[in-house]
Amino acid sequence: METKDQQSTPLTRRDFLVYALSVSGALGAVGLLAPIARYAFPTVKAEAAVRVRVASTSELTPLAKVVDFDYQDIPCTLLQLEDGTYVGLSRVCTHLGCIIKWQPDDARFFCPCHAGVSSPTGEVLAGPPPSPLPTLKLALEGEDIWVEGWSSS
Ligand code: FES
DSSP states (O other), X not given: OOOXXXXXXXXXXXXXXXXXXXXXXXHHHXXXXXXXXXXXXXSOOOOXXXXXXXXXXXXXXXTSOOEEEEETTEXXXXXXXXXXXXXXXXXXXXXXXXXXXXXXXXTEEEETTTTEEEOTTSOEEESSOOSXXXXXXXXXXXXXXXXXXXXXX
């Protein structure tokens, strides 16, 4: 036998609105926090390193002709420095994730979103990017240049 306290009461309009607003507020908070969390924990994936041939040395010239490619679904660039060594970098800006472009006339990477500028080795030279561009581990075998994983995140 149910007591008076145990009897279910019909949901009032006020209770329904409080419940609905609470649920939509919680969903809105998740929608706001997800991009902030993604910004705080950047985009380099913790996937197992995969060895991939990305270019031939003949495709590159020092600080001029570069090779763009995707590694683990991340846009990257391979370039040759003036001393002849090769560098592989993520082209995802460490500020808000825009895709940066190599500018051979200025020998720099440029982010069109907020004018971030990075050196050929990925160091931040100007603008808001908070950290250098993640770099790739490279291996040279004859004329083939291979990517073997990330060397920084
Ligand atoms: Fe690159 Fe803001 S996203 S500088």
